[in-house]
Amino acid sequence: MTTLLIRDGVIDDADQIAGVHVRSWQAAYRGLIDQEVLDGLSIPDRAEGWRRNLSDPLPTIIGILVAERDGEIVGWTSFGSGREEEGAGDGEVYGIYADPAEWSTGVGRALLDAAEQRILDAGHTRAYLWVLDGNERADAFYARQGWVADGASKVEERPGMSLREHRRVKHLAGS
Template structure:
């Protein structure tokens, strides 16, 4: 497996992983009509835009296996006012066919190293309430819930999330 920085040419592969991982990982946690309505083409356009911008120190890493993109992670400076000065893991996903193959470990390790290199001593991420698979993954990698929660209102759904934090370095 190869871990590397994403380029705009990765937009399609990232979009495929994004949609397929949401459809599998969030089944029963998000409304099914929302998951069924996810569009790879729309996500690809969004990712092409994201990958050409640099906002809040944003970076995206990808993992390839046999030339196929199988995972990605996006991260940068904290977006939440109460966490200024820390890093944030904005999203990390692996294609369902690549779950439990080490893709996530490679990504989270790469993200943590990059956040340290950017000068962050600590970082946080948000986990969808009820997503025990993800929470367990983060906990195995030293991230712990700090008790903070938030509500994320999106079209057709209201998401409840828990914050996990980690001291880096």
């Protein structure tokens, strides 16, 4: 397997990021989200959203990183300052996904390590992320990386779906 490069995402990455985004949702959330919703995910629609995110990021964004192997994007993460009132002062990993063909190859860990370092460098000594209830693969991954479930939960309403999620936190200073 060739070397994995972690770098900042740029607008020209939007189509490939969207492809990873859609394929990973369709694989990871099968049986957790209505299949009609998963089947209806559109790479062109997601790419348009990613072009907006990359050209005009939210004010809370610290970064969007991609994992690249042989010129192809095989994963991505977005992160920044916490968006929850309760997590004011914390960092947050907004999303992290690897192409299903790259699961268990170290892509997710490399992206998460880089995001944690960037969040720490931005002055946040603690961070949190949200995991879809029932996503046992993700829960096990985050647990191995030192992220601990803290008992908080929420329901995120999105068009056509309600996502029940639970929070995991990690103290970054000295990790």
